[in-house]
Amino acid sequence: MSIAHGIKRLGVLGAGQMGTGIAFVSALHAKVPVLLHDKSAHQISKGLSLIDKLLAKDVSKGRLQASDAADARARIQTADSVEAMRDVDMVVEAVSENLDLKRAIFREFAAKIRPDAILATNTSSISITKIAGAVIPEGEPAAGEVAKAVSGRVVGLHFFNPVPVMKLVELISAVQTSQDTLNRSRAFAEACGKEVATSQDVPGFVSNALLMPFINEAIMCLEKGVATRDDIDKTFRLGMAHPMGPLQLADFIGLDTCLSIQQTLYKGTSDSKYRPSVLLERMVDAQYLGKKSGRGFYEYNN
Numbered sequence: 001m002s003i004a005h006g007i008k009r010l011g012v013l014g015a016g017q018m019g020t021g022i023a024f025v026s027a028l029h030a031k032v033p034v035l036l037h038d039k040s041a042h043q044i045s046k047g048l049s050l051i052d053k054l055l056a057k058d059v060s061k062g063r064l065q066a067s068d069a070a071d072a073r074a075r076i077q078t079a080d081s082v083e084a085m086r087d088v089d090m091v092v093e094a095v096s097e098n099l100d101l102k103r104a105i106f107r108e109f110a111a112k113i114r115p116d117a118i119l120a121t122n123t124s125s126i127s128i129t130k131i132a133g134a135v136i137p138e139g140e141p142a143a144g145e146v147a148k149a150v151s152g153r154v155v156g157l158h159f160f161n162p163v164p165v166m167k168l169v170e171l172i173s174a175v176q177t178s179q180d181t182l183n184r185s186r187a188f189a190e191a192c193g194k195e196v197a198t199s200q201d202v203p204g205f206v207s208n209a210l211l212m213p214f215i216n217e218a219i220m221c222l223e224k225g226v227a228t229r230d231d232i233d234k235t236f237r238l239g240m241a242h243p244m245g246p247l248q249l250a251d252f253i254g255l256d257t258c259l260s261i262q263q264t265l266y267k268g269t270s271d272s273k274y275r276p277s278v279l280l281e282r283m284v285d286a287q288y289l290g291k292k293s294g295r296g297f298y299e300y301n302n
């Protein structure tokens with residue numbers, strides 16, 4: 001028997017590439033009303049206009065009825081603070097890949113959002129257990145009932161980019177996550193039209209423990225002059241049937257996100273094989289963040 005996710009209202013924090021996509025599939029496929037918040041009004045309006053474009057494209061290609069697109073769009077509202085999301089049954093955090101930022105946000109979630117809501121993170125690499133540790137009120141013993149109740153609601157729900165297209169969600173349990181949180185989160189991902197794979201809470205989980213060292217090595221090849229950008233990407237497109245080469249993929253993920261993930265692997269394992277490429281660091285220093293900033297290893301219009 002399938003388990004009900006019980007999500008009647010969803011909050012999404014962060015209206016970047018991922019948060020926008022998560023709001024889109026939740027409203028369209030899971031048919032759940034969504035409140036979307038970002039600290040940047042510009043990101044919110046960019047995100048909403050991308051959602052409008054995606055819905056219009058689905059209608060023009062005959063994949064979606066205009067009335068269903070209008071219903072999905074009407075389900076997405078914006079919120080001007082975390083406080084305004086207090087009544088949601090689940091919140092998915094999709095802000096920048098930074099442990100301290102995520103811990104502060106989860107502390108705020110625990111304080112402001114209703115006490116039975118699922119608190120999910122879309123992190124690509126950061127320990128869910130570390131994030132769950134942040135929600136325990138000061139002075140409460142970690143193994144006590146209060147701590148168990150709140151940290152049991154934290155879970156890793158890792159959507160892939162671009163969210164409307166990629167079929168997978170990686171489900172990651174913190175040490176503290178309750179079985180009910182895991183079951184309902186899985187059911188919600190499935191309602192969004194996704195397949196679920198589970199991973200242990202290791203740095204990068206399965207997906208980025210394997211993908212990001214590959215991308216980092218490709219950047220090191222470029223750095224050392226082993227091959228040109230175009231030849232590195234061509235090798236994987238035409239030689240290994242990858243839809244895009246590793247440098248183009250890095251641009252699509254966001255070079256800041258790639259660097260943060262690689263740093264998490266490096267620090268989380270203390271293994272020098274994960275040392276981030278210096279070129280990757282310099283690209284991020286220069287704010288050449290890939291497709292989202294108009295320039296990375298390639299240049300992008302819009």
Ligand SMILES: NC(=O)c1ccc[n+]([C@@H]2O[C@H](COP(=O)([O-])OP(=O)(O)OC[C@H]3O[C@@H](n4cnc5c(N)ncnc54)[C@H](O)[C@@H]3O)[C@@H](O)[C@H]2O)c1
Pocket residue numbers: 013014015016017018019037038039040043093094095096097098101122123124125158159160161252253254257292
């Ligand atoms: N890009 C990918 O391919 C990918 C894939 C899977 C998971 N992720 C993960 O998803 C998360 C978001 O990644 P993204 O690619 O969407 O990044 P992004 O840079 O496109 O968006 C991040 C958003 O977070 C907002 N933000 C930052 N601090 C905030 C705060 N305190 N309050 C509210 N909003 C805040 C920013 O304004 C921005 O809009 C990261 O944890 C990343 O690791 C990314």
